[in-house]
Amino acid sequence: MTPDVDLTVPKTGAHSALKRMLALDCRLFEFAAERNWPGAGPVLPRLSRSANHGVLWFAAAAAITASRTPRARRAAVRGLASLSLASLTINTLGKRSVRRPRPVLDPVPVMRRLKRQPITTSFPSGHAASAAAFATGVALESPAWGAAVAPVAASVALSRVYTGVHFPSDVLAGAALGVGAAFAVRALVPTRAQAAPPARPRADLPALPGGEGLVLVANSASGSADRARALRDALPKAEVVECEPEDVEAELERAAGHARVLGVCGGDGTVNTAAGVALRRGLPLAVLPGGTLNHFAYDLGVEDARDLSRAVEQGEGVRVDVGRFVAGRKRGVFLNTFSLGVYPELVRERERWSERIGGWPAGVLAAVRVLRADRHPLEAEFAGRRHPLWLLFAGNGMYHRMGLAPGRRQDLADGRLDVRVVHGGRRPALRLLSAALAGPLTRSPAHAAVQVGRLHLAGVAPGTLLAYDGEVMEVEGDVWLEKLPQALTVYRPLPPQ
Numbered sequence: 001m002t003p004d005v006d007l008t009v010p011k012t013g014a015h016s017a018l019k020r021m022l023a024l025d026c027r028l029f030e031f032a033a034e035r036n037w038p039g040a041g042p043v044l045p046r047l048s049r050s051a052n053h054g055v056l057w058f059a060a061a062a063a064i065t066a067s068r069t070p071r072a073r074r075a076a077v078r079g080l081a082s083l084s085l086a087s088l089t090i091n092t093l094g095k096r097s098v099r100r101p102r103p104v105l106d107p108v109p110v111m112r113r114l115k116r117q118p119i120t121t122s123f124p125s126g127h128a129a130s131a132a133a134f135a136t137g138v139a140l141e142s143p144a145w146g147a148a149v150a151p152v153a154a155s156v157a158l159s160r161v162y163t164g165v166h167f168p169s170d171v172l173a174g175a176a177l178g179v180g181a182a183f184a185v186r187a188l189v190p191t192r193a194q195a196a197p198p199a200r201p202r203a204d205l206p207a208l209p210g211g212e213g214l215v216l217v218a219n220s221a222s223g224s225a226d227r228a229r230a231l232r233d234a235l236p237k238a239e240v241v242e243c244e245p246e247d248v249e250a251e252l253e254r255a256a257g258h259a260r261v262l263g264v265c266g267g268d269g270t271v272n273t274a275a276g277v278a279l280r281r282g283l284p285l286a287v288l289p290g291g292t293l294n295h296f297a298y299d300l301g302v303e304d305a306r307d308l309s310r311a312v313e314q315g316e317g318v319r320v321d322v323g324r325f326v327a328g329r330k331r332g333v334f335l336n337t338f339s340l341g342v343y344p345e346l347v348r349e350r351e352r353w354s355e356r357i358g359g360w361p362a363g364v365l366a367a368v369r370v371l372r373a374d375r376h377p378l379e380a381e382f383a384g385r386r387h388p389l390w391l392l393f394a395g396n397g398m399y400h401r402m403g404l405a406p407g408r409r410q411d412l413a414d415g416r417l418d419v420r421v422v423h424g425g426r427r428p429a430l431r432l433l434s435a436a437l438a439g440p441l442t443r444s445p446a447h448a449a450v451q452v453g454r455l456h457l458a459g460v461a462p463g464t465l466l467a468y469d470g471e472v473m474e475v476e477g478d479v480w481l482e483k484l485p486q487a488l489t490v491y492r493p494l495p496p497q
Contacts, residue, residue: 267291
């Protein structure tokens with residue numbers, strides 16, 4: 001009742017084994033076709049059709065993204081990326097490698113059959129590959145969402161045998177290929193869990209049941225209202241104060257006067273201000289990401305109120321390094337990055353446009369405008385020599401590139417400033433692009449990198465822009481950078497020992 005498969009293989013022991021496997025496959029198909037599946041008739045054919053061209057998975061990705069959490073957004077993107085790779089592999093290699101005919105539909109009840117039968121070869125199942133790729137990709141980033149998607153993906157794969165368009169081995173091979181595609185995407189772009197820094201050195205922090213003793217200041221302009229409400233629900237005894245950007249520092253100082261733990265919800269600039277207050281007052285810091293990029297919170301391993309509330313209630317945390325700069329009478333600390341040259345100009349230009357056109361479009365427009373402008377490189381003296389520079393970058397900790405992902409810190413207490421410079425020259429755009437693509441090289445014609453604990457720059461021209469954690473100011477004269485090892489204690493959830 002099923003057609004023979006034309007396999008040009010010599011008649012050997014392997015050929016006999018393959019024939020037995022194909023015969024078993026046909027028997028399993030006929031068994032599934034003849035079996036009564038209670039409740040499946042109204043569901044599986046519709047589910048199978050909804051997965052055509054990935055429509056079901058794009059809808060699922062939209063639903064996951066609608067939860068508006070960073071983890072959910074990353075899970076949706078990773079699921080779609082895995083699906084895309086699986087579909088590309090199936091259509092370019094899979095279907096052309098083994099030209100297996102579709103099963104004969106005689107044993108399949110008419111009510112189960114699809115109205116439009118596929119005309120491509122049967123092996124492997126593209127629907128099963130897409131379903132497995134999407135579900136696995138989602139699960140690698142968010143196990144909770146993966147558990148929600150997995151039953152739907154399994155049902156789609158099963159529906160291909162139920163409706164008679166695939167043999168069981170087609171579905172199994174497609175599912176295996178989909179899982180492989182998801183892991184291939186993870187090798188290129190690691191998950192957040194892979195990139196999270198180790199939980200060291202651990203700190204003794206007070207456990208606050210219900211959040212009692214935590215005072216958290218939320219910057220209302222950063223869009224952190226939803227995050228602050230989620231923290232109130234998770235920690236009902238915590239005090240949450242929402243304020244405007246110009247009042248953040250004053251509210252943090254007031255909160256530090258009676259808090260056991262100082263909390264902050266906002267972007268990197270707001271977190272920087274809170275870190276300065278916590279250092280001066282000797283308080284532990286609880287960080288809830290509430291801005292656009294949230295580099296420090298994400299590198300720390302805190303993504304949402306659930307992560308932070310668990311750490312606060314259980315007293316889990318670590319000590320982290322802090323960078324400090326002194327530029328004449330101006331001084332400050334940085335948790336992420338410090339820079340001179342082109343990047344501070346880009347930050348200022350981006351802030352000028354972000355309220356009108358949005359963050360990411362403003363960043364692109366700012367980069368184009370800054371790189372096209374006619375300018376001269378920054379000149380500064382270090383190690384006894386004067387150097388023209390397009391950019392000097394200092395990271396609070398070593399930034400590593402993992403696969404195709406942007407640089408991340410794997411250790412927030414490594415005791416080092418990650419200093420990168422882009423040398424001056426006639427073509428800043430080309431030099432900056434080549435340095436960005438090169439990554440952490442120690443030497444290149446346009447780019448140099450070194451890891452130090454302290455750095456001194458002399459002779460910085462008046463009006464030079466300095467950026468630290470997204471904040472910008474003008475400086476001149478001598479600039480000192482130093483590392484404050486393990487100076488700040490912060491809450492973060494720890495893995496089981």
